[in-house]
Amino acid sequence: MKKIMFFRPLYSLGGTEIAMLNLVTKLKGYKIYIGYSDETSDQHLLDRFTKYAEVVNLNEIESINVDTFITCSAHYNLVEAVKIVHAEKTILWIHHLVNVETTVLAQKEETDKLDSVITVSNTTAKTLKEVFPNLKKKIKAIYNIIDEDEIKNSADKPLKKKLKLSNELNLVTVSRVCKEKGFERMIHLAKFLREKNINFKWFIIGGNYYKDEFNRIKKLYEEFKDNFEWFGFIDNPHNIVKQCDYSVLLSDDETWGLVLTEAMMIGVPCITSDFKVAFEQIKDQNNGIILSNEAPETYSERIDDIITNKEKYKKAVKNFKYKNDAIIRKWDEIFNG
Numbered sequence: 370m371k372k373i374m375f376f377r378p379l380y381s382l383g384g385t386e387i388a389m390l391n392l393v394t395k396l397k398g399y400k401i402y403i404g405y406s407d408e409t410s411d412q413h414l415l416d417r418f419t420k421y422a423e424v425v426n427l428n429e430i431e432s433i434n435v436d437t438f439i440t441c442s443a444h445y446n447l448v449e450a451v452k453i454v455h456a457e458k459t460i461l462w463i464h465h466l467v468n469v470e471t472t473v474l475a476q477k478e479e480t481d482k483l484d485s486v487i488t489v490s491n492t493t494a495k496t497l498k499e500v501f502p503n504l505k506k507k508i509k510a511i512y513n514i515i516d517e518d519e520i521k522n523s524a525d526k527p528l529k530k531k532l533k534l535s536n537e538l539n540l541v542t543v544s545r546v547c548k549e550k551g552f553e554r555m556i557h558l559a560k561f562l563r564e565k566n567i568n569f570k571w572f573i574i575g576g577n578y579y580k581d582e583f584n585r586i587k588k589l590y591e592e593f594k595d596n597f598e599w600f601g602f603i604d605n606p607h608n609i610v611k612q613c614d615y616s617v618l619l620s621d622d623e624t625w626g627l628v629l630t631e632a633m634m635i636g637v638p639c640i641t642s643d644f645k646v647a648f649e650q651i652k653d654q655n656n657g658i659i660l661s662n663e664a665p666e667t668y669s670e671r672i673d674d675i676i677t678n679k680e681k682y683k684k685a686v687k688n689f690k691y692k693n694d695a696i697i698r699k700w701d702e703i704f705n706g
Contacts, residue, residue, distance in 0.1 A: 371704055372435040374402040374454060375462075376427070377442055379410040379418075381578075384627055385441050385464040386414060388489070391514040393421045395697055399704065402435065404454065427453050437704055439487075443472035447479045458484045460703070464513075466493055466624050474501050485703065489513050489625045492646040511699045513625065515691055517634050524607040524635040532612055533598070538562070538569040538676060540640070541613040543606045543628045544620070546577045551619030551642060552586045557665035558619070558640075559593050565672045572613065573599045574606040607635060614679045615640045619660065626650055629657075633689040638682035640675065654678075656685035 373396070375389055393401055401422035405415070418424050425433065430453065438456035440447065443463055451459065459482050461473065473479035474486065474497070486508045488494045494510040501508075544550045555571075562569050571593075577583035590597050600609070610616055616632035619642040629639045629650050639657040641647045651657040658674060661667050 370398065370400050371437070372400045372402065373437045373704060374404050374425075374433070374435045374439065374456070375422075376404040376406075376438065376440045376450065376454070378407045379403075379405045379414045380407070381411050382414050382417075387627075388464060388513040389441060390417065390421075391516050392700065393418070394516070395514050395693065396700065402433070443474065447473050447482045451482055458703075460485045460487055462487045463493070463497070464489055464624055466496065466622070474504065480504060480507075483507060485509065487511050487703075490646045490649055492649050493624045496645070512696050513627070514693055514696055515627070515630060515634070517691055517693070520607055520631050520634050523605045524611040526605060526608050528608055528612075532572070532609065533570060534612060535568050535570040538567055538679075539613040540569060540571040540615050540617050541574065541606075541610050541637075542571070542617045543574045543610065543631075544618060545575050546573065546583050546586050548582075548586070549621045551621065553589065554619045554642065554662070554665050555617065556589060556593075558617075558660070558668045559590075559596065561669040561672055563593075563596075564669070567672065567676065569596055571597050571617075572609055573597060574601075574603060574609060576601045607631065610637055611635050613637060615658075615675070615682075618642070619662075620644055621662065623647070630691065633657075633686040634691060636683060636687050636689070638679075638686050656689075657682055 377385060377389060379386065403418040403422045403424045404427050406427045415424050432453055432455060434455045436456065437458045437460060438454045439460045439462050440450060441462045443461060461483055463486065486504060488497060488510050489512060491510045494508050497508050498505045546552060587599060610632050616628060616637050617640045618626050618628055622644045623646055625646055626641060629641060632639055639651055641651060641659055642662045643659050647659055651659060653659040658671060660671060
């Protein structure tokens with residue numbers, strides 16, 4: 370049985386950790402390890418991984434032999450890691466593209482240790498190949514596993530409290546509350562909806578570990594206090610998303626808009642901004658709406674589309690399919706190739 374180790378400092382449950390969990394639960398026929406290296410790692414998260422893998426603190430062992438070592442942290446020192454984890458293959462699995470010049474990809478001593486670089490979208494793979502042409506042959510894209518059954522079951526669970534829905538337009542954003550997720554851009558859409566006399570509700574699911582930033586963002590929305598409802602972090606956003614007309618994500622950039630895919634899985638179309646990977650997920654005016662990042666003043670031109678074509682877009686995503694089996698086959702090929 371081949372041994373696979375995934376490594377990540379496990380501080381909290383975010384997009385990368387969810388992707389790791391979803392993949393680990395689907396892999397069959399392997400001995401799985403989850404490696405971490407910080408005493409401040411979240412114990413609840415460690416416990417979740419323990420159900421499916423052997424959890425190992427790399428600071429507490431001298432060495433371990435595995436067939437494949439997958440680091441899910443682009444800033445972790447690979448040179449030091451491979452002194453402890455001895456593997457036939459070493460892979461970097463990238464979920465976020467922030468300051469790529471500071472990642473291990475920019476350091477030859479680090480990239481010499483890598484056999485493959487896996488990204489979560491074709492768009493991100495293309496970008497990395499342009500920035501690091503010397504690594505072109507090592508870079509490939511594999512979409513993340515998404516547990517469609519769990520998401521649909523969560524969406525069908527009863528709400529903990531009744532939502533104050535609008536009879537005209539209901540929007541939801543599931544995201545960390547911060548500037549880079551487009552919260553300063555979203556205000557423009559809210560203003561244009563109000564100028565058009567649209568009766569709308571907008572539910573915000575998410576928070577920010579930095580309370581000052583959360584409070585700064587929320588204060589910007591004081592004039593819309595009757596339109597916006599702030600939930601903070603909650604375990605199950607999907608049963609709220611299912612009640613809405615659109616899931617909205619106006620981020621500066623994403624390597625993959627996970628919340629967009631999850632919304633479409635439960636039959637909810639999306640409004641998103643034109644970061645590159647958005648065009649890999651959504652076809653504008655076909656199964657959703659893509660707005661300009663650079664020109665929020667143009668949002669006013671799309672209000673009629675948003676209101677009049679709600680049912681058209683819902684119908685377009687009604688039978689949305691996501692191919693987890695094909696994703697698993699790609700990982701099997703890597704592990705066994």
